[in-house]
Amino acid sequence: MSGTDLDFDLGGRRALVTGAGAGVGAGIADQLASAGVHVVVNDIDPDRAGAVADRIVGAGGTSSTAVFDVTDHDAVRAAVAATGPIDVLVNNAGNAGVEGFGRLVDFVDTTPADWNAFMSVNVHGVLNCTHAVLPSMIERGWGRVITIISDSARSGGSRMAVYGAAKAAAAGLTRGIAGEVGRHGITVNNIALGTIRTEATESLWSGTDNAELQRQILSGYPIRRPGEPADVAWVTAMLASPRASWITGQTIPVNGGFSQAL
Ligand SMILES: NC(=O)c1ccc[n+]([C@@H]2O[C@H](COP(=O)([O-])OP(=O)(O)OC[C@H]3O[C@@H](n4cnc5c(N)ncnc54)[C@H](O)[C@@H]3O)[C@@H](O)[C@H]2O)c1
DSSP states (O other): OOGGGSOOOOTTOEEEETTTTSHHHHHHHHHHHHTTOEEEEEESSHHHHHHHHHHHHHTTOOEEEEEOOTTOHHHHHHHHHHHOOOSEEEEOOOOSSEEEETTOOOGGGOOHHHHHHHHIIIIIHHHHHHHHHHHHHHHHTOEEEEEEEETHHHHOOTTOHHHHHHHHHHHHHHHHHHHHHGGGTEEEEEEEEOOBOSTTTHHHHSSSTTHHHHHHHHTTOSSOSOBOHHHHHHHHHHHHSGGGTTOOSOEEEESTTGGGGO
16 A cells, blocks of 8 residues: 555645654655655755655655754754744654664763763754744644654663663653643654664664574564564654544554563
């Protein structure tokens, strides 16, 4: 089934998807565009943002780019002011360590630089973007804020303590905001991911050297495969849809059943 077969009733809306130049964010951008949304593709990397926006336009959708670092408060405010009103914010930009998944170490071996790297993108990025878009959503009486977090916010996980703590902070933040803005027709939800096959995790899944590690990881997942960005994208579109107007303050797991083990 393609995205266009699902009528999310989102035509004419405008979405800002952060970190949408690759991986999960790019999948979400494609799905929202196929549902008739104008997608503002954010990434810190202009080439990545441009490539995704071009792909959307090439497929018949509408898109533009907004290149900024979500951790830079002033840059976020300036970019949001320039893009015009945003109906749907997807806080997707995040990291799994100073050097991606390669920098996962025991907490005792982490440094303040590691902590700042996790907190700045996964927490301050969400603060900056959500704070920038909410006033206009409140004024217009409609909005959707969806934040991509991780199972590790709930489950913890060896060598992921600070990452999990950052994602838990983002989850708590968005739950709190949900209580404040529901009366304005705005829903605020989190999507908690299990392991998804993207550039950030590709080294785990490619090649045969990691066969034992792959087997160990997938043994925690009743659905014995890593997730794909498309698995996350349609749930994001569902939450963004007007039909999801009675779902707020929730965390929806998209994780191949991993939460069964939590
Ligand atoms: N991949 C997984 O297994 C997994 C699991 C759980 C949660 N997540 C979460 O899903 C989200 C997306 O992960 P992914 O695997 O697609 O990541 P990815 O690394 O493949 O892509 C992230 C994109 O975000 C951009 N980006 C990074 N920092 C940025 C910043 N400060 N400002 C703007 N853009 C920035 C990067 O340039 C990149 O294009 C993240 O929040 C991540 O924590 C991923």
